[in-house]
Amino acid sequence: MKRSVVSLFAFSLFTIAGTARAADVQSKPDVQHAESYDAVRAVLFVPTETVQLIPSTMCPVSQAGGDNAGLGCVAGLTEPSSYEPPANVADVVDGLTTALAPYNVLVTSVRPPEYVPYQMLLPGDTVNAEGLSRTCAGAALDCDGVQRNDIASTSGGTMFCSDPDAVQAALIAFGYMSGLENTDNVADPMYYQAAAPFGPDFTMPSVMFDDTCANLVPTVDDMDMPNQLGCPASINHEPYCDGMENQANSHQELLAYYGMGPVVEDTTPPEVTDLIIPEDGSTVDALELSATVTDDQELVFVRWTLQSPALVGADGASDDGTVCKGHNRVCVVDFAAEPPYHQVEGGVYSTAPQLSGVPGGEYTVTLEASDLAGNTIEPMTVTVTVAGGTADTSGGNTTDPDPTDPDPTNGSADDSSSGDGSGGNDSGEPEDDDDGGCSCSTAEPGMGGVAGLLLGVFGFVSTRRRRS
Secondary structure, X not given: OOOEEEEEOOOOOOOOOOOOOHHHHOOOOOOOOHHHOOOOOEEEEOOOOOEEEEEHHHOXXXXXXXXXXXXXXXXXXXXXEEEOOOOOHHHHHHHHHHHOOOEOEEEEOOOOOOOOOOEEEEXXXXXXXXXXXXXXXXXXXXXXXXXXXXXXXXXXXXXXXXOOOHHHHHHHHHHHHOOOOOEOXXXXXXXXXXXXXXXXXXXXXXXXXXXXXXXXXXXXXXXXXXXXXXXOHHHHOHHHHOOOOOEEOHHHHHHHHHOEOOOOOOOOOOEEEEEEOOOOOOEEOOOOEEEEEEOOOOOEEEEEEEEOHHHOOOOOOOOOOEEEEEOOXXXXXXXXXXXXXXXXXXXXXXXXXXXXXXXXXXXXXXXXXXXXXXXXXXXXXXXXXXXXXXXXXXXXXXXXXXOOOOOOOOOOOOOOOOOOOOOOOOOOOOOOOOOOOOOOOOOOOOOOHXXXXXXXXXXXXXXXXXXX
């Protein structure tokens, strides 16, 4: 079993002064593709109850214009809204579970913690008469399926899509989130007619991904003009068809991204050991916090939260003086390393900076942890007083940028601005976990702006490292 070391260091909240948005100071990662990393299990959440959604532009933590399923932030949404599942949602969940059984994809209607990366699919049965989609499916096209926190949706129809099969439409949406594109394989959910009426043939629905290489088919827009493929075929599709030009195989791509199923049931939460945290109610000169989190088979995800009146008004803090550091980009400071889950292979990759004190005052400190299946520890919370203390505004090291911004080289799918597939996301390399355990660490030089400011409380995020 590998061990996931999660540590915080007690130095100034005000390491780097400034008011720049975190997205403004994050750098783009080098592009990686499926040949560069191991298949890693995914979680697909399909709500059966009401879900609150907000525009990505209103997300409490910048997502650089993209989705974040954990926070319910949706790219392209114009105002906060409530999602209500359709009457047939149970049938959609059953269909997805059956279709994705060959892959290491957990389909669940239990929402994981927001700091755990998961994909969210919102089935719908309402007809959007003004919609331009020809597939009745909307999703960001995530080349190689590395983002793992996208949000996709389906509808009951548009001006170009009538009487969709609910399960096939859901599989098309999941396919786009996984980097699949449309083909001429009539036995595959990604089938797309290359001539009028274009789009899927829902009169003969395909509800299992087919292990056959087929010709890639470009989608068309509302003027029947073909769109370009969203992902480079020679990199993202043809390798799974022995390099045959313009060929794709949905089944083999999903195996490459997620691994072979079926999903192994996991009900065991992580364990926390080697915990360093002040005693509840104590007074300390400086906060020293660390923990080692282990899990028998899953990756581990963590969020540390600090709340204090002393932090009210600090850039990046909430109105009540709350700041956090966690996974899945739900905090301004992220445990960021190799996509898709921003874990590393173990060990500490860089040293801590010079330590100094956080502002004096009373602090409530909370540690949360979960595995990928959503099994959580009981949150650990203490309230402590930091004696005295002044803010160090001397600045910090900025030699290694945050690698979590979306990669603009990824493309878009389907046929229109209605969202049948748009945008693109990270590509990279997850951890190599031979024995099914987990491995992550936290060490990375600081960033400017808000991210650098909060880095003062939460230490370094992990340095990216590739295998040779």
